[in-house]
Amino acid sequence: MIWEVFRQEQAGEYHTHCGNVHAPDREMAKQFAAVQHGRRKPTNSLWVVPRDEVGEITGDDVAFGGTTDKSYRWATTYRTTGADASEVVESESEQADAEQGRGDD
Template identity: 55%
Template sequence: MIYEVFRQERKGQPFVHGGSFHAPDRPFADAYAREFYARRQESVALWVVPRDEILEIDEFPDEFDLKYRRVDGYSIKARLAIARERAGAATSSSDGEGP
């Protein structure tokens, strides 16, 4: 069975994927995880998970433009440029009429 290992380097930090190894059962996984990922005190805690138990999701339909759901939102670069141009034109025309 393949086990995936997530390691925490310091207390309070997130667990980060460290790698994987083969082990026939949990006691073996416990022993090997310690040897591979903690024997040099490089981890303060480990999550050791059978790969089969991980729910993996890697397909996400994106048929419509739903960019607005993302944190970065719409790209407004192009629109901003147009707006600036328009604002610029307005300013220069008003300049001409000034005292």
């Protein structure tokens, strides 16, 4: 049986998928996961889940992020004819960083 392993580096952070292990039961899977995935990097906890129990939702199943245009919420949407206020310049930089981060996921 294949078990998927999710690792949390520090308390309060998200668990991220780090691989899988092959084991006949849950206890062996937890032991294998600890040896294979818990000792290489700092680890706070591991989740070990049967592969058959992991559900997937794709973009074909549902429209992620909605379809409503809410660009008015972003400072980068608005342009002025005069000099930009310092808050707008800082916000544009933050929004650009956020958009670039979302593109990496």
